[in-house]
Amino acid sequence: MDINYTPEELAFRDEVRAFLDEKLPKEIASKVKKNQHLGKEDTIRWQKILNEKGWMALHWPKEHGGTGWSPIQKHIFEEECAEYGAPTVLPFGVNMVAPVIIKFGTEEQKKTYLPSILNSDVWWCQGYSEPGAGSDLAGLKTKAVREGDHYVVNGQKTWTTLGQHADWIFCLVRTDPNAKKQEGISFLLIDMQTPGITVRPLITLDGEHEVNEVFFDDVKVPVENLVGEENKGWTCAKYLLTFERTGIAGVGQSKAALKHLKEVAGKVQQNGKPLIEDPLFRNRLADVEMELMALEMTNLRTVAAAQAGGVPGAESSFLKIMGTELRQEITDLFRRAAGPYAQPFLPETFEADYDGEMVGPDFANSVSTKYFNMRKLSIFGGSNEIQKNIIAKMILGL
Amino acid sequence: MDINYTPEELAFRDEVRAFLDEKLPKEIASKVKKNQHLGKEDTIRWQKILNEKGWMALHWPKEHGGTGWSPIQKHIFEEECAEYGAPTVLPFGVNMVAPVIIKFGTEEQKKTYLPSILNSDVWWCQGYSEPGAGSDLAGLKTKAVREGDHYVVNGQKTWTTLGQHADWIFCLVRTDPNAKKQEGISFLLIDMQTPGITVRPLITLDGEHEVNEVFFDDVKVPVENLVGEENKGWTCAKYLLTFERTGIAGVGQSKAALKHLKEVAGKVQQNGKPLIEDPLFRNRLADVEMELMALEMTNLRTVAAAQAGGVPGAESSFLKIMGTELRQEITDLFRRAAGPYAQPFLPETFEADYDGEMVGPDFANSVSTKYFNMRKLSIFGGSNEIQKNIIAKMILGL
Amino acid sequence: MDFKLSDEQRMLEETVGRLVRDGYPFDVREKARTSELGYSTEMWQQFAELGLLGVPFSEDFGGFNGGGPELMVVAEGFGRGLVLEPYLATVILSGTLIDFLGSDSQKETLISAIVGGEVRLALAAYEPEGRYDHTHVATTAEKSGDGYVINGSKAVVLHGDSADKLVVIARTAGSTNDRNGLSAFVVDASADGVSRRGYETIDGLHAAEISLNNAPAELLGEEGNAIDALEKSLALGIVALCAEASGAMEVACDHTLNYIKERQQFGVPIGKFQALQHRMVEMRMELEKARSMTILAACSLELSAPVRAKRLAAAKAIIGKSGRKVAEEAIQLHGGMGMMEETAVSHYAKRIVMIDHQLGDLGYHMQQLESLLDLDEDAA
């Protein structure tokens, strides 16, 4: 038993750090650290840098251009990226649809889609949730009717993250209306340029446009865009949902945020002393710190189990719950650190090219939007209630 | 709107205080405040004093010897009793079986049972819960079969508080095994001296003997001991359970406990300073104090609503949950105040006549037994989970 | 002891209730919120016509002579509707301070204008470095001719962007954290020497950073003695915020309850799931606490200063603690819908959480409470 990295693992970490030192554009990292808006071009720029290095596809097999990394290597890479303020790689292409294509797709599909995903030439989005089918994903109603060499798709998807930029969408659709719930679902790839598709922005409570509704009105999709067998799409859906997610605990993000929070609390003055010396604030910081240590170790245990060949299952639900609650707690402390300056809402200050005066201390401008935005963590990606149901069923046998 | 007592209410409070000053035996109050064991004789002595004054039966109508007090008067009385360290009046006779007899009993039954309850000549206990019927009270199995002028009772009751001292027990029994769950239940009064009754002590995790199992083996009960109609006992049971319980919030107890806790924390030294100056301990005290203020006001709102003629319903479930959680929280702080001295377990020190040396500070001897004993508050009397179910159904309509 | 509203209080409650119900549906509110001003001047005139702008003032000025309970009734109703207009800023914080400190002629002029809806005010008390501490006043006032000139900066002045006049707390003696030496002034918002940077707040209100650079000012009352009156006005403000939070929490609970009764997943309303039921019960329990403490605060304004301070600190702290739980759970139980700007509950959640950032947050008020932990109310 040794919880420390081996010399090989430390050497790998050095390699990652050297790469990030050299290649991560400073202006992008600065935006991430200051909670400024990242544009589509920032994300793509970074992803192309990763691809040049061959580090874009963490979870793909080597033969398709993946890294072939071990779970520990992936973990180290993601930790360091978070620490350095690298933008999050958008998961919809590389970590969601691609593994499904690799596992269930035809050779033709692999050739068509994988290279452009690797090189970030095509922006993917996800068509899973529907207004009536959130937690109950299999309750979806969007239907696809086969007519000759294409499907005709009608229906609506929602919570489509960054769908406003997307070139393609992968969708779960109902192809057999008479089959039982999870049967009769198929997995389709759809070009967003196809006539009949409308994207409507959904503005979240923090004023941001991250998610969308996508409407399908007699949208014609060629049959060759079906992945896997017709009516067997639930297999793809499950594979995608349970697909190894080393980063789900968000340890790197929480560490970076906590570090920033401590800096901030060391500067903000309260009754003539830094806030970090306020016994209660300090106590809550210590509480977050120890919870984060527990989360990190629990995450490492899962990573190490995967390294040893175990298949991470419902354990990742623990990590999802613990990780998201902790990230939310940190946003709560940030807004408390800002004090009355948690109130001002100046969206223009989130732009990197904003050169006006700030209101209150610099860090304060985004504390409340972040606090409210991060409420999504416990809702999206399988709400924490659903995660508890999964644990109750899969681990506890209840 | 005026949250202060009226001059009449204040005068009543003075009267109560004068009575307690004069009549509450100092040695009994001292035992209560020091968490020492109260004997059966202490309780009876105090209850007889109350009865002499005519203050034994808070909830009975005047005609039967009750106080005829308003809800506010009852509240004031109970608050002051808690503050002065008066023993809790045992509810099983005066506040549980008696209201059922008054409401559903025959004149004969009233004459037979009520006077001895008022004068604490007969000790009652409760036969509701069974091993298989706790939260699901109506799942009870103890059966009573009518044979001529008596019932023959067979079965088992459990969690019978202070049943070891009891002269009589009131029982829910199944008289119609074929009826649906809540039908076919009857309400019987049973003399504990009847042959066939065995009481087995149940020792709780704090080493105390408060509760018992009561076994019935062909116990013959005269039919005149039936209260209300045969097979209509559920009506009595419900009446008893929802019977007005002004004291359910335990505000007086929590106030007295918090006051004691502050005294203790002012004396115990930590790093050369009183514990009460430790920022975190003080913060938790403040948290309890404000929660207690909220509980007290919520309780007063319920009392005032009752005063105004409203029938307190599921609101008392809120008070039960909030009140018990708070009392438990205070016991947690007591054990923390005791530090390492929370460990020693010396039951002999709980006796008033113990004159040996204590281990650690005086207050510490009972902190852990109290902490563990008070876990019962959220379990017995309708577990807090059941209270939440009641609120969900009755108030929220879920 | 009697928790019932008097007939007059009940009428006030009905007036506000009707106004909010009829005049403040979500879409109308959203229109006002997204306007440049951030609220509706027509609505403000309606407040005036209904007499709401006079609630805390003497009948001499056309007021209602109301105290804590009356303000509670109004603010709770406003909380239910997420009212945007500068009632707290104008009537409660600025108006009562003028009422406590002003000369007869100042009151005659200003209070009458407030009651008539002719003027809107903002209280410029807190400062950029002072967080929630109202005694942290570095801003200074000096005599100049008949009046005074003020220099300094004021932070997050609620509705300071659209106020016609500012009530400014400035120091005429003492150093930054002294309780003594504070004075209150009326400053014309359009005067030379006043510069304002207005902005929206996350909960849809407006506020401003204000710089005063030799701004001409008129003293209210005596020099150097504003602290007691200021604390009385802030106490009224705390009562109003507690009540507003209670009203908003009530609606957040109601919306959430309705949502879980209607939203179907797995073939049943999600409100059938026991885990969600229990959480809904816990939300309601927090609401009851908030209501209780709001009543306690509203009925404690006439008590001795330390008892009042202790109860208000406890009330505002409970609002901060319970409010956070209700706001977060309201969003969570709404699922994705709770994250949407187009869902009303998200606005309730934002207002509830931001109330914790006004007039002292949970941490600030728990510190106040801790400092008063040994106070025996019966003896005080």
Place this chain on the structure above:
Amino acid sequence: MDFKLSDEQRMLEETVGRLVRDGYPFDVREKARTSELGYSTEMWQQFAELGLLGVPFSEDFGGFNGGGPELMVVAEGFGRGLVLEPYLATVILSGTLIDFLGSDSQKETLISAIVGGEVRLALAAYEPEGRYDHTHVATTAEKSGDGYVINGSKAVVLHGDSADKLVVIARTAGSTNDRNGLSAFVVDASADGVSRRGYETIDGLHAAEISLNNAPAELLGEEGNAIDALEKSLALGIVALCAEASGAMEVACDHTLNYIKERQQFGVPIGKFQALQHRMVEMRMELEKARSMTILAACSLELSAPVRAKRLAAAKAIIGKSGRKVAEEAIQLHGGMGMMEETAVSHYAKRIVMIDHQLGDLGYHMQQLESLLDLDEDAA
């Protein structure tokens, strides 16, 4: 990075597991607990035969040369069985301190006797006024002839009632809270000048208040320099307590899970109720945290003092926090049965909660953690 146990560690785990499973059923444990001694000397001999009493010691003394992970494995197994014997007192707290400080001949005598099960010891470190502060030592030792005499009082000395010898921390220089000037001594428990008041603890162990009145004592190692070794032994003790708590929490969770699967109410197992399912999930989540922190603590003993201190403080604090939740929920979900002495889970709950009162509670360790909040592990 590798969380797997080595082959040797796995053998140790199996040995302890088998011993507890076969030799420590609840009724046997209850019999030992209610005996006058409070544990079983036969069991102690079995420990010796299996080599368990030598785990942390050098092979020279018949030991196993184990470190943090080995002690973790043993203590976790003991926690699963709620083992009563004085392993922590004798082997971990007293034994390792002798090992760190003693002369070769002292070790030869004492460690060998410990490993062979011939002697039981107790560490008399903490004092009545000192709470959890091991530097609070008012007890003094003075030279007397060849040896020393000790005067003072020691508080809640775990298994001090039945120990043959005491390892006493006493001051040879400095004043009460100095880190310097502490020395460790071996005192014969039956010597003149040693008086002990033994008692049971709420969790079924035994402890004693000990008065030393010119008690003859033998110095371990150098005078005045015991602090580092003492802190190393206490660190081992903390690892053992964390591991014991993890083991006990695991069983408390298992018992609770089994109970809610079996207990029928309203015609179904109560484990079918979603609210209870989610609470059971939360208990398990606390267990996972406790396990993780135990591993972290066990693997941090060789690191620099501040890093070790930070990690151990965090681990013990998590144990205090998570342990309370698991213990209280285990009782609550068991309903009335959880309140019963005859139900095993109540004993697990008591032990878990009392572990928070040994070697520093949640509050104490959070203060340690707060004082190390700015420590950068990578730099330290």
